[in-house]
Amino acid sequence: DRDTDKKRIEELLEENMVLEIAQKQSMNESAHLGWELEQLSKSSDLADSEKSFVFELNECASSRILKLEKDNQSLQNTIQELRDASLMSRESSLKFVELEKENQQLSKKIEKLQNQIEKEKQSNQDLETLSEELIKDKEQLQVVMENLKADKDRQIQDLKQENDHL
DSSP states (O other), rough: OOHHHHHHHHHHHHHHHHHHHHHHHHHHHHHHOOOOOOHHHHOOOHEEEHHHHHHHHHHHHHHHHHHHHHHHHHHHHHHHHHHHHHHTTTTTTHHHHHHHHHHHHHHHHHHHHHHHHHHHHHHHHHHHHHHHHHHHHHHHHHHHHHHHHHHHHHHHHHHHHHHOOO
């Protein structure tokens, strides 16, 4: 039974390490997407209102990412505590059952965090799409303004000629 318990603890530790690696990769991807979005907003020549809107959305995404990173750090600390506890609890099968429950809870938390990361990725993609749409709208408005300015200049010229004629 002890050997079986030891093997099970080792399997759980390996599974935790795999989950930690996957979580770190997800966090890195989320942070990278946030950085790309920030770079996109910096390089775009958006109007002040567009910049403000993108900046607010970016701050919101950044704060979510920071919260997820804090939760991740907390989970890593808990996992380390579980590892330490598992070394001491090899002689007690009751302790092992408790650790297994905690591990399941942590796995659920990790899954939640991964879902949140996916939502953040989607949110970042939505922000990027919105930013592109705003840039297109701005370009269209600039064309309309140029046309209106040209019409205005033509009308002024016509009125001046009519005035001179009169």
